[in-house]
Amino acid sequence: MASTACFMIVSKNDIPIYEAEVGTVPKKEDAAHQHQFILHAALDIVQDTAWTTSAMFLKAIDRFNDLVVSVYVTAGHILSFVMSDFIIHTRLMLLHDSRNEDGIKSFFQEVHELYIKASSVMFYNLI
Amino acid sequence: MEPDASIETSSMIRVAVIPISDVTPLLFREYAAMLLRHHTVSLNSISSFYTEHQKSPFAHQPWESGSLRFKFILGGSPPSPWEDFQSNRKILAVIGICHCPSAPDLRSVVDQFTAACKTYSSSLVQRCFAFCPGDSQLEDGSVKGSNLILFPPADRQTQEFHMQTMVQDIAASLLMEFEKWVLQAESGGTVFKTPLDSQASLSSEEVIKAKKRRLGRAQKTIGDYCLLAGSPVDANAHYSTSLELTRLTADFFWYAGAMEGSVCALLMDRMGQKDPVLEDEVKYRYNSVILHYRKSFIQDNAQRVSPLSFELEATLKLARFLCRRELANDVVELLTATADGATSLIDASDKLVVYVEIARLFGELGYHRKAAFFSRQVAQLYLQQDKKFAAISAMQVLAMTTKAYRVQSRASIGPSNDAGQTHADGGKVHHHSIVSLFESQWSTLQMVVLREILLSAVRAGDPLAAWSAAARLLRSYYPLITPAGQNGLFNALVNSAEKLPLGTRCSDPALPFVRLHSFPLHSSQMDIVKRNPAREDWWAGAAPSGPFIYTPFSKGEPNNSNKQELTWVVGEPVQVLVELANPCGFEVMVESIYLSVHSGNLDAFPVSVSLPPNSSKVITLSGIPTKEGLVLVPGCIVHCFGVITEHFFKEVDSLLIGATQGLVLSDPFRSCGAAKLKHAHLPSITVVPPLPLLVSHIAGGDGSVMLYEGEIRDVWISLANAGTVPVEQAHISLSGKNQDSVVTVASETLRSALPLKPGAEVTIRVTLKAWQLSKTDSDAAASKGMPGSSVRQAKDGSSPLLLIHYAGPLTTPGEPETVSAPPPGRRLVIPLNICVLQGLSFVKARLLSMEIPARIGEACSMQAQLERGNTEQVNSSERQADRLVKIDPNRGSWGLRLLELELYNPTDVVFEAGVSLDMENTNNQENLSDNISAEYGEPKTRIDRDYTARVLIPLENFKLPVLDGSFLGNSSQNNGTSGSRNNSFSEKNIKAELNASIKNLISKIKVRWQSGRNSSGELDIKDAIQAALQASVMDVLLPDPLTFGFRLAKTSSDDINVDSDVTSCESGDSIIAHEMTAMEVLVRNNTKEAIRINLSIACKDVAGENCMEGDKATVLWEGVLRGISMEVPPLEEVKHAFSLYFLIPGEYTMLAAAMIYDANEVLRARARSDALDEPIFCRGPPYHVRVSGTR
Secondary structure (H helix, E strand, O other), rough: OOOOOEEEEEOOOOOOOEEEEOOOOOOOOOHHHHHHHHHHHHHHHHHHHOOOOOOOOOEEEEEOOOOEEEEEEOOOOOEOOOEEEEEOEEEEEEEEEEOOOOHHHHHHHHHHHHHHHHHHHOOOOOO | OOOOHHHHHHHHEEEEEEEEEOOHHHHHHHHHHHOOOEEEHHHHHHHHOOOOOOOOOOOOOOOOEEEEEEEEEEEEOOOOOOOOHHHHHEEEEEEEEEEHHOOHHHHHHHHHHHHHHHOOOOOOOOEEEOOOHHHHHHHHHHHHOOEEEEEEEOOOOHHHHHHHHHHHHHHHHHHHHHHHHHEEEEEOOOOOOOOOOOOOOOHHHHHHHHHHHHHHHHHHHHHHHHOOOOOOHHHHHHHHHHHHHHHHHOHHHHHHHHHHHHHHHHHHHHOOOOHHHHHHHHHHHHHHHHHHHOOOOOOOOOOOOOHHHHHHHHHHHHHHOOOHHHHHHHHHHHHHHHHHHHHHOOOOOHHHHHHHHHHHHHHHOHHHHHHHHHHHHHHHHHHOOOOOHHHHHHHHHHHHHHHHHOOOOHHHHHHOOOOOOOOOOOOOOOOHHHHHHHHHHOOHHHHHHHHHHHHHHHHOHHHHHHHHHHHHHHHHHHOOOHHHHHHHHHHHHHHHHHHHOOOOOOOOOOEEEEEEEEEEOOOOOOOOOOOOOOOOOOOOOOOOOOOOOOHHHHHHOOOOOOOOHHHHHHHHOOOEEEEEEEEOOOOOEEEEEEEEEEOEEEEEOOOEEEEEEOOOEEEEEEEOOOOOOOOOEEEEEEEOOOEEEEEHHHHHHHHHHHOOOOOOOHHHHHOOOOOOOOOOOOOOEEEEOOOOOOOEEOOOOOOOOEEEEOOOEEEEEEEEEEEOOOOOOOEEEEEEOHHHEEEEEEEHHHHHHHOOOOOOEEEEEEEEOOOOOOOOHHHHHHHHHHHHHHHHHHHOOOEEEEEEEEEEOOOOOOOOOOOOOOOOOOEEEEEOOOOOOOOOOOOOOOEEEEEEOOEEEOOHHHHHHHOOOOOOHHHHHHHHOOOOOOOOOOOOOEEEEEEEEEOOOOOOEEEEEEEOOOOOOOOOOOOHHHHHHHHOOOOEEEEEEOEEEEEEEOOOHOOOOOHHHHHOOOOHHHHHHHHHHHOOHHHHHHHHHHHHHHHHHHEEEEEEEOOOOOOEEEEEHHHHHHHHHHHHHHHOOOOOOEEEEEEEOOOOOOOOOOOHHHHHOOOHOOEOOOEEEEEEEEEEOOOOOOOOEEEEEEEEEEEOOOOOOOOOOOOOOOHHHHEEEEEEEEOOOEEEEEEEOOOEEEEEEEEEEEEEEOOOOOOOOHHHHOOOOOOEEEEEEOOOEEOOOOO
C-alpha cells in the first residue's frame, strides 16, 4: 500500500531546515506543496500544544483530509556555545497517512538522536 | 450553508434591502449604511407603534429589556429551501431604497417596488424609502396609502431620526405580523417540509408519519417566531414541547433544529452573559445538536440533499461561540472536524462557505497560518470556477494570506515608517530584525502563493496586482526559478504593464536590485569646511577636537564616505553612486532611474540604463539640491518593465546582510560578479545655502611645472568665484610635502580683492623654488631617463598643496542674525604640481688660497683714499675697489681665499652659472647699490651639457671690518675690559657665534644659474660650502687685529690731489737705488681697544716667491728695523715714517711685524693662543719694492 509521508525539521523562528518526502506515493509537485502547506499551518497548533504537555511526541496533532500531522518537539536544548547560550526549540514534523503510531514514534526518536549528535558539534551552527 | 452563522442567527429577522429604480451603488450604500445602524430595535421603543389587536401569543415578552434584531441583506437573496425548517432564513421584510432625483415618477417607483416584493413571498412587511424627494414629489398625493415613505431633504440628524422612527414602525408591524402568524399556526394545519423529506409521492405511510411529526415541527416553528419576536421564554417553552414531540416521532433533524433554537433562547435569556456553566450547557446541547443532525442523515437521498451542511454549520456556530484563546483546543478540534466534513459536502459553494468560516475562526483565534491555509483552500475553490468574479475573489482572498506567508505586498504593509530613516545607531541593524524579515523560509509555499496570486490576478484582469505578484516572485525567488520561468515572469510583467496606463506606480519593486555604492567625495576644489565663528581661523575648529590625538572614531579622511554626515550645497549638482544588479537571464531595460527624495528638496535627474543578463553596473545618479535642510534619500525611483517603483536601499542592505548569514537564498550582486562592497550607510545629508565656489586655474596650464633643481619661478594662479555668493573671507596656507619650495604666496593680493563677487577673478603670484632631488631620486632619474622620472615625480605627491579656506558672508541676506550656525566655508586645494628635474649638480668645493704680494710704490691711490675718508667709506670703497676676481696688483692678495666650486651639468641644456654675494645683511643702505652692481657685473660661467666647470668665489670680502669681541662672544662686550678678564669666554660661545657668522657668510654666497631664457635658479650648496670652510673659517672671516701697509712718504711740499696721485702711481718706478727713500709704515688697529705694540720692519731682497717664509729663499741682503714702540688707538691708523737707502737695485720684500703687549682676550682668541703670558705676534703681508737703478 502506498503511503504518504512528508518529513520536516523546523528550527527556531519556524524556519524549516530540512524537508523530505519519505512516502512511497509517486511524487507529485502539487502534493509536495500541499504537504508543506499543511505542515506550515500545523505550526500554529504545535506552538500552542507544545506548552500544554510535557510529552515530546504529539501524535496526530493536526489533520487535513486524510493526512495527519505528528510532531516530535525536542526539549529546549540549551546548547552552551562558546559565546552565547541559546535555545534551539526544534520540531520534527511528519505528515503521514498511516496510523502506525509506534513506528512514527520510533522514527522520531531515531531522528532526534541523530539530530542531537549533529547539533552537539560545536562548530555546527543550526540556524 | 450561510456565512456568518452564529447561535444568535436564529433570533434575527431577515430583511432584504433592495435598490428601487436607479440608485447608484454609492448612494445605495450610503442610504443602507443609515439603515444598518438600526440592527437592534428595543421592544421598549416600539411600544408606541404597537397595538395589541388580540391577545398576544408571546405572553412573556420582555417589553422592558428585550429587543428585535434585524439582519439586513443588501440586494436581497433568493429564497432558501430550508425556510420552513428555520424561520430566520425567511425574508420577513423588504425595504426598498429609492433616490428620488433619479426617479421622478413616484408611481412607477411604487410599481417597481411592488413587483420586486413579489419575489419575496415570505415577506410580511414592505416599505420603500424614497430619499431626497423634490417639492412636486412631496406634494404628489397619488402615492398616499402605498408603502412609499418619503424622506424629505433635511440635515443628517433629522434624517437619521426619521429613519429610526421608520425602522421602529417596521419592527412594530413585524411583531404584530408574527403574532398573527403564530396564532394561525397554532390553529391551522400547516405542513412543514424540508428538502430532506421525500418530495415524490406521499405514500399513506408517509402521510401518517408527517401528520405525527407535524405538531412537533409546528411547535419548533412557533418557537422560531418567538425568538424572532424577542421573547426567549416563550420560545423556550415551545422548543421544549417540540423537543419532546420530535424525540417521540424520531424526527432527529427537527429535534436538532429545536435544540439549536433552545440554545439561542437560552443565550438570549441570559442577555449575553457568559459563564462556564452556561458555556458547558451550550457545549453539551450543541454536541447533541451536531449528533442529531448526523443521525438525521438518510442514505436514500444522500445524493440530492444532506443534513451535513447543518451539522457543519452547527459545529461552526459552536466554534464561533467558544472562539477564545483559552478554549483554542476545543475550537481547533471543532474546526478540524468541520474541515474533515467539508470534503463530503456536495455543494461547492457550501464548501467555500465552510472554508471561509474556518479561516475566519482560525484567524480570530490568532492562528494565522491555519487561517492562511484555509484561505488558500478558498482561493483554490474560487479558481476552480472559471469566472472573472471568482478570480477576483480568489485574488482578494490570497492577498489576505500574504501576511502569514510573508510575501505581502509593500502596499499592504502600508507606508513603512522608517523607510527614509537613517540609521541613527551607526547603521547597526539588529540581528533580530533581520531574522524577522526572513523569518519564514518557506520559499516553496511563498512561491506557490505568489504564483497563484499572479494567476488569479491575470484571470481577474487586474494588471497591477499581476505585475506586483510577478515582481515579488522575480525579486525574491529568482535563484529558484529556471531561466524559462524567469522569462515567463518577464513576459507577465511586460504584458501586465501594457494594460496599465503610462506612469503607473507599484509599491513592490521588481528588478534590478539597487544598492547604495558610495557618495563620491567632494572634489578637492569644493571641500566644505565647518565654520567656527568664534575663531579667527574658523576652519580650524572643523578638525576633530578632544584630548586624544588619535580617536578611532575619527579615523580616516574627513571626507570618508563612512562619515555619517554629508553636506550638499543648494544649486550645486551632487552625485550618488548606486550599483544595479540584474541576476536574471534576461536583459533589464531601466527606462529611468533617479534618486527618490522624500524631503522634496532635491531635483533628481533620471538616467536610463540597460543591464545585460547576469550583470551589475555602478551608475552615477545626480541631482541638484533646491532647498536647505535635511535630505532623505532612502532609495531610488525606478521606471522599469513599464511601471514606476521605489527601491529602498535599506531593503537591499537587509537582503545582503541576510545573504551573509545564510538567511536569504542568494546575494544578487555577488551572483552577478559584483565586487564585494563594504556596507555603505546612508549618511545624514544636510543641504546648506549657496556657498561661494572658487575655481582655480594655473596660468600656463594645469599640468605640472617642470623645474630644475633650485630653479625659481613665479606661477600665476587665477581664482574665480564660480558660486553665487561673494567670498568674504579667504586664507591661504600650505600643506603637503616640500612646503619650503613655495617661497612666497601673494596672499595680500587675494585679501585685497575681497569680497570677491560672483564671477570675479583674482590672480595671485606664487614663487616656487624647486627642491633638491634626493640621491635616490636622481639615481632613479638617471637610470630611467628624464621623462619617466618626471611622471613619477608628479605622481609622487611630493608637491606642496596650496590650501585656500574661504567663506561667504556669515549670514545670508534677508535672514535674521540669530541663525544659529553660520553657513560653512570651503576649502580649495590647489596642488602645485612641481616636477623637479635634475639640474646643475654640485660636485665638490675647495678652499684655495692665493698669495700675491702687493707693491709698495703703487699703493698710493689707496693711501689717498684712506686719508680722505672715514673708515666706513674706506671699507666700502675697498670692497668696491677689489672686485671679486679682479685683484688690484698694488694691494696684492695676501691671505686671499678662494672657494672653488666644481659644478657638473648632467642635463641636456646649457647652464650659465654666476656667483653673487647678497649683502642684504649689511645695514648700510649705501651698500645696496654696490651689491647690485656686484651681482650684475659678475661674469657668467657657461656650463655645457655633460661638462664640468669651476666657479671661484673670493672670500676676502667677507672679512669683518672690526675685530670685535662681539664676533667672538658677547661677554667681552657686555662687561668691557673687566669682563674680559674673567674666564667666561667659553669655547662654546665662540663656536656658536662663529657658526652664526659662518652661516651668515654662507647665506651671502649665492650661486645663481640661468638656462635658456626663462629658467633661472640657485644652487643649494650651503652644506658643501660649510664643509669646505669649516677648517679655516676664522682666517676667512675675521680680520687681523692689526693690518700693516707700506707706502712711500710724500715729499713735504706734496699736497697732491687724487688725480695727480693716480698719475704718479701710473708713472711706474719711483724708488731709485743710492737715494734716501722716505717710507711710511701704516699700522691700523682693527679692534675697538688701543693696542700697544712693538713694531719691527724687515726688508729682504727677493729671490724666491716668498722670501719671508720658508727656508728655500736665498737672502742676500737683509735689514731689520726693530724696537719701534707705539700705541695704536682703536680703529685708527698710525703712521711711522722711516727711510731706506737701497744700495743695489732689484726686488725687495718688506714686511712689518708687531709684538702686541697686554693682549686682551679678543686678540688672544684671534691668535688662538691659550697661554696668558705668551706674547702675541702679528705680521702683515709682504710688500714688494722694486728698486731701480739710477735714472
